[in-house]
Amino acid sequence: MYSEKVMDHFTNPRNVGEIADANAVGEVGNPTCGDIMRIYMKIEDGVITDVKFKTFGCGAAVATSSMATEMVKGKTIAEALALTNKAVAEALDGLPPIKMHCSVLAEDAIKAALIDYYKRQGIDPKPIVGFDSVAEMECCHGDLHEGCQHA
Amino acid sequence: MEKRFVYADNAATTRVSDEVVAAMLPYFTEYYGNPSAVYGFAGKAKTAIENARAQVATALGATPGEIYFVSCGTEADNWALKGTARMLAEKGRHIISTPFEHHAILHSLNTLEKEGFEVTYLPVYDNGRVRVEDLKAAIRPDTILVSVMFANNEIGTIQPIAEIGAVCRERGILFHTDAVQAIGHVPVDVQAMNIDMLSLSGHKFHAPKGIGAMYLRKGVGIPNFMDGGGQEKKRRAGTENVPYIVGLGKAIEIATQKLPEESKRVAALRDRLMDGLLERIPDIKINGDRENRLPGNVNVSIKYVEGESLLMMLDMQGVCAASGSACTSGSLDPSHVLMAIGLDHATAHGSLRFSFADYSTQEDIDYILEVLPPIVEKLRAMSPLAK
Numbered sequence: 001m002y003s004e005k006v007m008d009h010f011t012n013p014r015n016v017g018e019i020a021d022a023n024a025v026g027e028v029g030n031p032t033c034g035d036i037m038r039i040y041m042k043i044e045d046g047v048i049t050d051v052k053f054k055t056f057g058c059g060a061a062v063a064t065s066s067m068a069t070e071m072v073k074g075k076t077i078a079e080a081l082a083l084t085n086k087a088v089a090e091a092l093d094g095l096p097p098i099k100m101h102c103s104v105l106a107e108d109a110i111k112a113a114l115i116d117y118y119k120r121q122g123i124d125p126k127p128i129v130g131f132d133s134v135a136e137m138e139c140c141h142g143d144l145h146e147g148c149q150h151a
Numbered sequence: 152m153e154k155r156f157v158y159a160d161n162a163a164t165t166r167v168s169d170e171v172v173a174a175m176l177p178y179f180t181e182y183y184g185n186p187s188a189v190y191g192f193a194g195k196a197k198t199a200i201e202n203a204r205a206q207v208a209t210a211l212g213a214t215p216g217e218i219y220f221v222s223c224g225t226e227a228d229n230w231a232l233k234g235t236a237r238m239l240a241e242k243g244r245h246i247i248s249t250p251f252e253h254h255a256i257l258h259s260l261n262t263l264e265k266e267g268f269e270v271t272y273l274p275v276y277d278n279g280r281v282r283v284e285d286l287k288a289a290i291r292p293d294t295i296l297v298s299v300m301f302a303n304n305e306i307g308t309i310q311p312i313a314e315i316g317a318v319c320r321e322r323g324i325l326f327h328t329d330a331v332q333a334i335g336h337v338p339v340d341v342q343a344m345n346i347d348m349l350s351l352s353g354h355k356f357h358a359p360k361g362i363g364a365m366y367l368r369k370g371v372g373i374p375n376f377m378d379g380g381g382q383e384k385k386r387r388a389g390t391e392n393v394p395y396i397v398g399l400g401k402a403i404e405i406a407t408q409k410l411p412e413e414s415k416r417v418a419a420l421r422d423r424l425m426d427g428l429l430e431r432i433p434d435i436k437i438n439g440d441r442e443n444r445l446p447g448n449v450n451v452s453i454k455y456v457e458g459e460s461l462l463m464m465l466d467m468q469g470v471c472a473a474s475g476s477a478c479t480s481g482s483l484d485p486s487h488v489l490m491a492i493g494l495d496h497a498t499a500h501g502s503l504r505f506s507f508a509d510y511s512t513q514e515d516i517d518y519i520l521e522v523l524p525p526i527v528e529k530l531r532a533m534s535p536l537a538k
């Protein structure tokens with residue numbers, strides 16, 4: 001059911017772990033939905049110099065977490081914000097339709113980390129990231145998070 | 152350690168045994184006549200069906216006239232519930248069941264609810280068992296049917312069927328049990344247990360998929376579910392699936408003969424796995440009562456990890472198992488069974504079911520005990536929930 005790329009990233013996930021001196025941390029998901037992702041970033045001069053993640057979730061959730069961290073590592077904040085769950089899924093040679101909701105996790109986690117990054121610096125994240133908080137962001141995926149208690 | 156193939160999903164389906172296949176084969180190519188035909192050639196098929204009917208009856212403590220062959224367990228469940236409701240709608244519209252029945256029952260009940268029937272779902276508690284006091288309290292003057300599964304397909308808990316049957320008999324209420332998971336694995340006696348209707352399915356005890364049977368106590372005149380020709384004494388239309396009926400009969404006969412020893416052997420495998428897992432993996436929980444449990448069922452929640460990930464890694468090691476995780480069901484909700492016994496979502500998402508039967512060996516168990524702990528360790532190292 002999964003592509004070889006998904007299986008590869010699931011079996012050997014890249015960038016698993018934590019960053020002790022991270023200056024951006026984001027967590028999204030809810031045990032109700034089944035998948036939870038926490039992402040740690042080290043941002044220097046507007047560039048994501050290091051990124052690590054921890055994910056509780058299915059094969060698709062783990063693989064998209066891994067792929068998304070690879071795709072933003074070394075990139076600018078602007079590039080990271082432009083990353084969509086669709087692009088992550090495509091980079092994995094696709095996901096089964098019922099698993100697309102799991103891939104939203106990675107896109108959301110990156111945005112959540114960047115919200116945290118700006119908040120830590122006393123900058124309003126809304127004009128840059130598009131959202132104030134994780135809760136606001138998740139409710140915008142009403143169709144994808146259908147069935148979630150918090151949506 | 153050498154990689155093995157371990158089939159530990161016998162609650163989903165079982166391997167058809169060689170003896171069963173051998174018994175079936177002549178009915179495809181030699182005795183292929185339509186059992187309803189008049190000529191002598193068809194007599195072989197007719198006799199084979201009646202022989203299988205007697206085999207099923209013997210296994211259940213019933214008479215052959217009370218056994219009807221159907222296409223699967225789901226059909227028997229639908230027939231029993233919808234048939235009873237239609238037959239007794241004038242008398243009452245209240246049905247008692249449980250929240251952790253198979254979907255063949257639950258969705259049939261939902262259909263009846265839409266038609267104006269009312270269903271009381273008895274609590275099943277954290278040990279996954281119905282209490283007879285709750286049943287007694289739920290019975291109303293308009294209760295027409297009680298349907299409680301013999302054994303649960305996910306957590307393997309065996310229900311107090313004889314006690315439930317006694318209460319129903321005393322109150323004059325029809326009692327149906329979905330015994331799909333129980334038949335061939337634990338003793339069932341429709342007389343001693345006061346069962347009025349029972350569903351069973353061949354593929355859970357080494358017969359093929361797509362064949363089942365319904366026990367209908369003599370005098371329980373529920374209307375037909377399938378209209379058509381006059382097969383099965385005009386109670387279930389459709390040309391009989393002779394080879395599969397033969398296979399079902401053979402399989403239930405073998406299972407019944409082997410049951411006293413085989414259930415002990417398989418229960419020992421089950422206990423070895425449960426004890427071994429508890430010993431080797433911290434923060435896990437066995438779901439469902441340990442005593443009143445199918446010999447072949449192990450259901451365990453592994454904290455901080457998710458079921459589909461576990462299944463995928465087990466699969467890479469050659470182990471076939473199942474999970475109550477939402478991500479394996481294609482919906483966002485974890486198993487209704489695990490919710491019914493009060494697990495929180497995260498714990499339910501991390502559940503695994505291993506189920507064993509005739510072909511399971513101690514080597515299978517020991518292999519699972521070898522490969523699972525490092526898988527759990529790897530996934531926990533990746534989990535934001537793990538401490």
Ligand SMILES: Cc1ncc(COP(=O)(O)O)c(C=O)c1O
Pocket residue numbers: 162163222223224225226228253255300302303304329331332352353361362363
């Ligand atoms: C408890 C229970 N009832 C009913 C069924 C349905 O049986 P079948 O697959 O023969 O329709 C199953 C098996 O899937 C089951 O486990």
Ligand SMILES: [Zn+2]
Pocket residue numbers: 034035057058059060061102478
């Ligand atoms: Zn998922």
